[in-house]
């Protein structure tokens with residue numbers, strides 16, 4: 001590894017990152033650590049996800065959107081536990097293409113989402129790498145003691161719901177790579193969903209006490225529901241035709257000659273950052289009311305049964321999928 005870019009390193013921290021720092025706990029990004037007092041009655045919730053150029057974002061993605069995707073992917077994990085976001089630690093592994101304007105854009109993206117989601121920077125690390133750029137964030141959030149939702153509480157008889165629409169992230173990647181022949185506005189809207197997913201933080205907190213299990217969809221709907229099924233010791237049956245689609249995704253689906261294969265792409269492609277949740281019949285109406293109140297689409301896509309694994313149906317017929325979601329293998 002080459003030495004860190006000394007001049008750029010401290011200029012970046014002091015000029016670009018320090019204005020984003022928490023006024024009380026980050027010690028001006030000029031000490032070795034951040035110091036955070038504990039919050040009586042609350043649990044501290046921590047999560048970490050990294051994003052890598054060429055793996056999670058494209059080399060020509062604007063750096064403000066890369067910063068936002070980084071925060072949002074992590075905020076989505078906090079949302080899935082029903083936590084209130086608080087702050088974050090940030091590691092920047094800048095590549096040679098990240099000059100001052102790109103770093104400024106990255107900091108602008110952070111500032112936008114700090115304001116939007118109520119988080120502040122607590123500290124981090126800044127290095128230069130000869131390889132592709134990558135970034136990681138450790139998000140911190142609060143939950144009233146003992147109230148974290150888990151992946152493991154789904155019970156036979158529960159209904160399975162998903163927020164928003166599924167498949168736009170994967171389609172957006174195709175769009176951003178110029179692989180989709182849809183109208184330019186649709187291509188742009190999908191690429192935007194890929195670059196800037198919308199974590200369901202407010203909804204996650206609102207339904208915290210009403211759901212039996214919840215997780216966010218990052219790898220792909222089917223694969224991520226597999227994690228819920230495994231953690232819960234139950235089976236999940238998914239009706240693929242029910243999975244909610246945006247108008248752009250519907251238009252794309254209708255342009256395909258093999259609808260089952262196309263649907264498989266949407267439900268296994270990942271990059272959705274929506275929430276999947278399981279709900280007992282008793283609490284379904286209350287969960288739907290929360291979604292209505294927040295003007296958030298919420299769709300029933302399947303049910304929890306005794307057994308193991310996820311089985312997909314398409315129009316009532318069992319369907320064997322050739323993949324379930326993204327893995328780093």
Ligand SMILES: Nc1ncnc2c1ncn2[C@@H]1O[C@H](COP(=O)(O)OP(=O)(O)OP(=O)(O)O)[C@@H](O)[C@H]1O
Nearest residue numbers: 046047048049050073074077215216217218219220
């Ligand atoms: N290198 C690691 N060290 C410690 N724990 C890890 C490591 N990698 C993953 N984990 C833990 O493994 C679990 C599953 O991680 P995973 O990244 O699949 O979940 P996720 O963040 O919800 O999904 P995604 O990364 O697709 O958004 C989490 O509890 C995570 O903290």
Ligand SMILES: Cc1ncc(C[n+]2csc(CCOP(=O)(O)O)c2C)c(N)n1
Nearest residue numbers: 054055056057058218219269270271326
């Ligand atoms: C350029 C490019 N190629 C492919 C993908 C798809 N992708 C990569 S990682 C991942 C799962 C979530 O990440 P993780 O599990 O690491 O948190 C998905 C769906 C992408 N986003 N960008």
Ligand SMILES: [Mg+2]
Nearest residue numbers: 048049050218
């Ligand atoms: Mg992860």
Ligand SMILES: [Mg+2]
Nearest residue numbers: 049073077218
């Ligand atoms: Mg995650």
Ligand SMILES: [Mg+2]
Nearest residue numbers: 218219326327
């Ligand atoms: Mg993953």
